Amino acid sequence: MGLRVAFQMDPIGGVAIDADSSFRLALEAQARGHSLFYYPPDRLSYQEGRVLARGFPIEVRREKGNHVSYGEEAEVDLSTFDVVWLRQDPPFDMGYITTTHLLEMIHPRTLVVNDPAWVRNSPEKLLVLQFPDLTPPTAVARDLRTLREFRARHGDIILKPLYGNGGAGVFKLEGRDGNLASLFELFTGFSREPLIVQRYLPEVRRGDKRVILVDGECVGAINRVPAEGQVRSNLRVGGTAAPVELTARDLEICAIIGPELKARGLLFVGIDVIGDYLTEINVTSPTGAVQLKQFTGIDAAAILWDVIEAKHVPSA
Numbered sequence: 001m002g003l004r005v006a007f008q009m010d011p012i013g014g015v016a017i018d019a020d021s022s023f024r025l026a027l028e029a030q031a032r033g034h035s036l037f038y039y040p041p042d043r044l045s046y047q048e049g050r051v052l053a054r055g056f057p058i059e060v061r062r063e064k065g066n067h068v069s070y071g072e073e074a075e076v077d078l079s080t081f082d083v084v085w086l087r088q089d090p091p092f093d094m095g096y097i098t099t100t101h102l103l104e105m106i107h108p109r110t111l112v113v114n115d116p117a118w119v120r121n122s123p124e125k126l127l128v129l130q131f132p133d134l135t136p137p138t139a140v141a142r143d144l145r146t147l148r149e150f151r152a153r154h155g156d157i158i159l160k161p162l163y164g165n166g167g168a169g170v171f172k173l174e175g176r177d178g179n180l181a182s183l184f185e186l187f188t189g190f191s192r193e194p195l196i197v198q199r200y201l202p203e204v205r206r207g208d209k210r211v212i213l214v215d216g217e218c219v220g221a222i223n224r225v226p227a228e229g230q231v232r233s234n235l236r237v238g239g240t241a242a243p244v245e246l247t248a249r250d251l252e253i254c255a256i257i258g259p260e261l262k263a264r265g266l267l268f269v270g271i272d273v274i275g276d277y278l279t280e281i282n283v284t285s286p287t288g289a290v291q292l293k294q295f296t297g298i299d300a301a302a303i304l305w306d307v308i309e310a311k312h313v314p315s316a
Contacts, residue, residue: 216262
């Protein structure tokens with residue numbers, strides 16, 4: 001029996017169909033006979049005891065410029081669906097957090113992927129702090145003195161907003177760089193959030209590995225190589241995807257964190273590994289599934305749907 005599947009995501013009409021993991025997940029669902037419904041996050045609502053969404057039934061196809069067809073707009077009760085994908089991109093702000101509270105009201109009777117409560121409690125740059133033996137030296141602070149003292153101990157550093165994404169606002173500062181105070185003033189001038197600072201890992205010049213885990217198990221990895229003169233390897237800011245082999249250290253990291261991810265209902269996770277260090281655990285809207293299939297033939301979307309179908313009994 002086909003499942004009723006809803007995607008809460010940024011505008012599906014604008015996705016890059018050759019790179020977007022959400023689109024790949026939708027294609028796989030449709031190929032398995034599941035029906036698809038799409039709505040943007042700002043069309044999610046709570047109304048008199050029900051969690052509703054206003055959006056469209058959709059059909060998808062791998063055809064550039066014509067990759068999605070919309071049915072008639074409708075408002076639906078998400079508790080009548082079998083699966084809801086929480087797939088909008090950060091920033092991880094109060095708007096994002098509010099959607100997790102609303103979706104938590106229907107989960108797990110309607111399976112929300114990833115579990116909205118644990119998405120809320122597992123921001124990418126904070127969950128990783130629970131594994132200090134796997135990470136480079138790291139500090140989270142909104143105090144300039146703390147940041148200066150961290151750099152004095154570790155030399156070159158990476159400074160970034162705690163709840164940013166896609167490489168936005170990431171700076172490398174060398175030990176004697178005079179811009180730390182200015183950047184601190186810039187960030188704290190428009191945000192009340194702390195900053196995160198890590199010791200710079202020169203191994204990033206060889207790439208920032210994205211390792212994909214499904215239900216706590218490692219399924220494969222790609223490498224993301226920074227563009228010439230860049231410190232950021234994120235694909236959306238010019239990084240290049242490339243094939244890469246999993247190392248013994250990668251597998252060790254996955255074996256340590258995998259059981260915790262599984263226990264939290266985080267079915268689709270992308271971790272970032274630079275050299276021997278875990279730097280982020282991405283649970284909000286992980287990417288990399290398309291590139292993994294391109295380079296290795298491993299189909300993370302199919303593996304995910306196998307897991308979901310095994311876990312979930314369709315509603316009557």
